[in-house]
Amino acid sequence: VYTLSGPVDTDELGVVLPHEHLPLTGFVSEDDRIPAGFAEEIRPWVPPLLDELYEYGGRTLVELTPIACGRDIRFWQELAKDSKLHIVPCTGFYLQDRQPEWAKEQSADELAQRFVREIEVGIGDTRVRAGIIKIAADHLKGQDRKVFRAAAQASLQTGAAITTHSCHTVREHFDFLVSAGAEPERIYIGHADYCDEQYSEQRYVCENGGHLIFTTWGIQHLMDQNLLYACLTTLIQEGYVKHLLMSIDFAIRVCNMMEIGWMNYNVPGRTYSYLFREVIPRLRELGVSEADIETMTVENGRKMLTILKR
DSSP, X not given: OEETTEEOOGGGOOEEEEEEOSSEESSOOTTOOOOHHHHHHHTTTHHHHHHHHHHHTEEEEEEOOOTTSOOOHHHHHXXXXXXXXXXXXXXXXXXXXXXXXXXXXXXXXXXXXXXHHHHHTOSTTSOOOOXXXXXXXXXXXXXXXXXXXXXXXXXXXXXXXXXXXXXXXXXXXXXXXXXXXXXXXXXXXXXXXXXXXXXXXXXXXXXXXOEEEEOOTTOTTTSOHHHHHHHHXXXXXXXXXXXXXXXXXXXXXXXXXXXXXXXXXXXXXXXTTHIIIIIHHHHHHTTXXXXXXXXXXXXXXXXXXXXXXX
């Protein structure tokens, strides 16, 4: 597995948070940089958050900020230089309105080859290699379909997993990626929390070999928390624990050229370590075993980040 500081053996990954962010931008950043003035303001905030995560037991943070969203590799390396965490960056694109114009002009094949280069050679001139492909959409339209096809193609070529920003489109995104040729076991549907009382779309993905990443922990106004915990525990009881992962999706974001925001959704203390302080203790109270918690946090993350070359 390739990280900001070089390759790491998969056995060393430990507890993996599969959907997180270091500082990013809320606008298209053509040079993929955090503006200098904001970088200086952010610089002292991040290392303590990373240290806290490590102290709670986190060992690997999967950084899912894609191309042109402030994916500032060298700045991130500075922020994490004293951290013991393994930090795995990604390739890919966010929603259509957060993509550079050149991405909209290129073909699926051209985009796929960019993803492949960033996985096999490095991101820009940093030589830091991406460890996963991140894509995002609401309901799939023209540009989305092109990017999703590119991701499927790059995944097949490199063996890297695909993860998504899906929310209310869990089954739609999974089915399209499979139809585009992606292998179900290499698909990790992100923000898979949004469910009905039958958990029908979540169950469908698991039944068909895909994986789910749950991220809305503590955000009652986005997802009823009782339903969310019921969804996860029911899927575990039904034998799908090897298909389930958990993360927080925290970030510090340069919202525009005027302000910085902490993406904690107005939930106090909702940073990376919230998973250990709030989520895992509640799962234990609900009867989830230590073995199942380890499967979701260690084994499944390791499987996601293992490059499966064909």
